[in-house]
Amino acid sequence: xxxxxxxxxxxxxxxxxxxxxxxxxxxxxxxxxxxxxxxxxxxxxxxxxxxxxxxxxxxxxxxxxxxxxxxxxxxxxxxxxxxxxxxxxxxxxxxxxxxxxxxxxxxxxxxxxxxxxxxxxxxxxxxxxxxxxxxxxxxxxxxxxxxxxxxxxxxxxxxxxxxxxxxxxxxxxxxxxxxxxxxxxxxxxxxxxxxxxxxxxxxxxxxxxxxxxxxxxxxxxxxxxxxxxxxxxxxxxxxxxxxxxxxxxxxxxxxxxxxxxxxxxxxxxxxxxxxxxxxxxxxxxxxxxxxxxxxxxxxxxxxxxxxxxxxxxxxxxxxxxxxxxxxxxxxxxxxxxxxxxxxxxxxxxxxxxxxxxxxxxxxxxxxxxxxxxxxxxxxxxxxxxxxxxxxxxxxxxxxxxxxxxxxxxxxxxxxx
Amino acid sequence: xxxxxxxxxxxxxxxxxxxxxxxxxxxxxxxxxxxxxxxxxxxxxxxxxxxxxxxxxxxxxxxxxxxxxxxxxxxxxxxxxxxxxxxxxxxxxxxxxxxxxxxxxxxxxxxxxxxxxxxxxxxxxxxxxxxxxxxxxxxxxxxxxxxxxxxxxxxxxxxxxxxxxxxxxxxxxxxxxxxxxxxxxxxxxxxxxxxxxxxxxxxxxxxxxxxxxxxxxxxxxxxxxxxxxxxxxxxxxxxxxxxxxxxxxxxxxxxxxxxxxxxxxxxxxxxxxxxx
Numbered sequence: 001x002x003x004x005x006x007x008x009x010x011x012x013x014x015x016x017x018x019x020x021x022x023x024x025x026x027x028x029x030x031x032x033x034x035x036x037x038x039x040x041x042x043x044x045x046x047x048x049x050x051x052x053x054x055x056x057x058x059x060x061x062x063x064x065x066x067x068x069x070x071x072x073x074x075x076x077x078x079x080x081x082x083x084x085x086x087x088x089x090x091x092x093x094x095x096x097x098x099x100x101x102x103x104x105x106x107x108x109x110x111x112x113x114x115x116x117x118x119x120x121x122x123x124x125x126x127x128x129x130x131x132x133x134x135x136x137x138x139x140x141x142x143x144x145x146x147x148x149x150x151x152x153x154x155x156x157x158x159x160x161x162x163x164x165x166x167x168x169x170x171x172x173x174x175x176x177x178x179x180x181x182x183x184x185x186x187x188x189x190x191x192x193x194x195x196x197x198x199x200x201x202x203x204x205x206x207x208x209x210x211x212x213x214x215x216x217x218x219x220x221x222x223x224x225x226x227x228x229x230x231x232x233x234x235x236x237x238x239x240x241x242x243x244x245x246x247x248x249x250x251x252x253x254x255x256x257x258x259x260x261x262x263x264x265x266x267x268x269x270x271x272x273x274x275x276x277x278x279x280x281x282x283x284x285x286x287x288x289x290x291x292x293x294x295x296x297x298x299x300x301x302x303x304x305x306x307x308x309x310x311x312x313x314x315x316x317x318x319x320x321x322x323x324x325x326x327x328x329x330x331x332x333x334x335x336x337x338x339x340x341x342x343x344x345x346x347x348x349x350x351x352x353x354x355x356x357x358x359x360x361x362x363x364x365x366x367x368x369x370x371x372x373x374x375x376x377x378x379x380x381x382x383x384x385x386x387x388x389x390x391x392x393x394x395x396x397x398x399x400x401x402x403x404x405x406x407x408x409x410x411x412x413x414x415x416x
Numbered sequence: 417x418x419x420x421x422x423x424x425x426x427x428x429x430x431x432x433x434x435x436x437x438x439x440x441x442x443x444x445x446x447x448x449x450x451x452x453x454x455x456x457x458x459x460x461x462x463x464x465x466x467x468x469x470x471x472x473x474x475x476x477x478x479x480x481x482x483x484x485x486x487x488x489x490x491x492x493x494x495x496x497x498x499x500x501x502x503x504x505x506x507x508x509x510x511x512x513x514x515x516x517x518x519x520x521x522x523x524x525x526x527x528x529x530x531x532x533x534x535x536x537x538x539x540x541x542x543x544x545x546x547x548x549x550x551x552x553x554x555x556x557x558x559x560x561x562x563x564x565x566x567x568x569x570x571x572x573x574x575x576x577x578x579x580x581x582x583x584x585x586x587x588x589x590x591x592x593x594x595x596x597x598x599x600x601x602x603x604x605x606x607x608x609x610x611x612x613x614x615x616x617x618x619x620x621x622x623x624x625x626x627x628x629x630x631x632x633x634x635x636x637x638x639x640x641x642x643x644x645x646x647x648x649x650x651x652x653x654x655x656x657x658x659x660x661x662x663x664x665x666x667x668x669x670x671x672x673x674x675x676x677x678x679x680x681x682x683x684x685x686x687x688x689x690x691x692x
Contacts, residue, residue: 353537
């Protein structure tokens with residue numbers, strides 16, 4: 001018996017079956033992984049890497065370190081109490097001369113201008129003058145050229161530049177910045193715009209999520225309780241907008257809500273209002289258009305959960321003496337909560353990143369964090385700021401995405 | 417289903433209120449899309465009813481105007497390339513992921529479909545910096561690759577959904593009968609997952625065809641797509657040609673919706689799933 005069992009456990013080539021099976025399993029796993037590999041590489045190189053670099057840009061800025069190497073080196077020993085000594089000024093003069101010769105003053109000026117607005121042009125002009133200096137002492141000469149080189153905050157900034165990493169952009173994103181002695185202070189009111197912007201983003205997102213929930217829940221209930229032949233028909237009315245181009249829907253809202261648009265003309269014609277109401281290019285238009293776009297995202301998960309709730313539960317509650325509202329609230333509603341959580345979380349996550357819709361139907365005071373990221377990238381060319389705001393938005397999104405995954409499961413995301 | 421005869425007046429009131437709210441919400445959903453279609457036949461460039469006359473002048477401008485023609489051509493060219501690329505990549509990945517006990521399946525799937533969860537503006541900015549360095553900025557290739565990134569998750573999701581409940585003993589049976597892997601794939605696996613692949617391909621096409629943020633960031637005017645042209649059209653003076661463009665896109669979405677729904681039914685029938 002024992003010899004037979006040993007014989008069965010070995011294949012014809014004398015290899016134990018267990019080893020053979022393990023080898024086949026491994027090969028099968030390897031083949032499965034090979035199938036995934038092209039997309040994995042594509043996503044890693046074309047998506048994860050660029051986003052990682054952007055996140056890195058939020059804290060990494062070596063402009064001053066590379067363009068003013070001597071000054072930043074000379075400042076590493078500076079205690080920051082008084083103005084630095086002659087050696088640092090000599091290094092500065094040397095760096096300015098070199099930057100002028102290499103036409104790099106623009107980048108330095110831009111970097112200094114970020115933190116000390118208005119000094120950019122002075123940096124450029126003093127670099128031009130400094131390029132004519134031939135011999136020391138440089139300290140009085142440079143301060144003579146431009147008093148900015150006698151300012152504590154400028155030198156503190158240069159000293160901070162000796163590190164390639166900076167918290168400046170992230171601090172600015174939450175309305176803080178560096179003071180004259182590199183201490184962290186609250187931004188002055190004219191710069192303190194970001195906290196408001198984040199609150200606005202949150203406010204609009206919460207408002208839109210609540211609106212989609214209020215509007216979506218009754219419709220989901222109707223669709224889930226109607227007989228299939230009616231609900232399928234009504235479902236088309238929910239799914240068609242979901243499938244229609246976002247641009248088309250935004251165009252539709254502009255056409256409907258603008259000053260001489262369909263709605264205003266109709267209300268005027270019916271003598272409900274005496275002059276056109278401002279319905280678009282403000283907060284109203286933004287919230288209406290965003291609610292319209294997000295409604296199916298909230299509604300469909302609630303609907304799919306409601307479909308699974310047995311109607312006998314409510315009937316049982318009723319027959320046990322519960323009133324209609326009590327039965328609905330205590331028996332039906334709690335069972336819809338997973339759908340409500342999934343739908344509203346999905347809508348909230350998507351709302352945070354809105355950019356196009358507020359840009360098209362919102363006014364200047366309705367722009368969300370996405371618009372600021374775009375503005376800093378395309379118009380101000382301040383990529384550090386764009387990256388810092390992007391990093392904050394991305395972190396928020398990923399945390400919520402993780403919660404969504406834990407709550408709903410990524411497998412459950414379905415289309416249509 | 418009328419209100420139950422046994423219902424109290426209060427319940428009846430709630431019943432009709434509920435119906436009223438639902439009608440209003442459904443109108444809110446569908447009305448903007450329907451209102452725009454008749455306006456595209458308006459003979460005058462205004463956006464109000466009643467319309468003084470009907471004309472096809474906006475369609476003429478859409479199909480014959482140089483600006484829109486280039487945009488339409490670009491959109492179709494980019495979307496078709498994106499569809500081919502993302503369907504291939506996405507289907508392969510979904511096939512791999514659906515193998516039983518694939519290691520770290522959930523984590524990998526989350527990573528692969530993360531491009532649709534990350535706000536597009538972040539993707540756009542990140543790719544803008546990246547493409548500027550590697551020289552893909554303002555090229556067709558760059559735009560196609562960028563759109564493929566956000567289109568592929570749709571293919572992965574739909575094909576994965578088709579593969580749930582996929583009977584792997586079918587492929588084993590085919591292999592046991594002597595079919596080489598390629599034959600197994602084309603004769604057994606492919607016919608079963610084809611509906612999912614086609615839906616995924618349509619989603620991919622649609623997401624590229626409708627995409628505007630990436631097109632704004634990483635493409636130039638030379639690669640302008642239809643949504644990008646519409647976007648700049650709205651920001652400036654709104655031109656009625658946009659309503660013609662919108663109508664065509666709506667018809668396009670209706671066609672897509674119908675196709676996907678038919679495919680879904682076919683796929684469920686093939687796999688023996690009955691919808692109760």
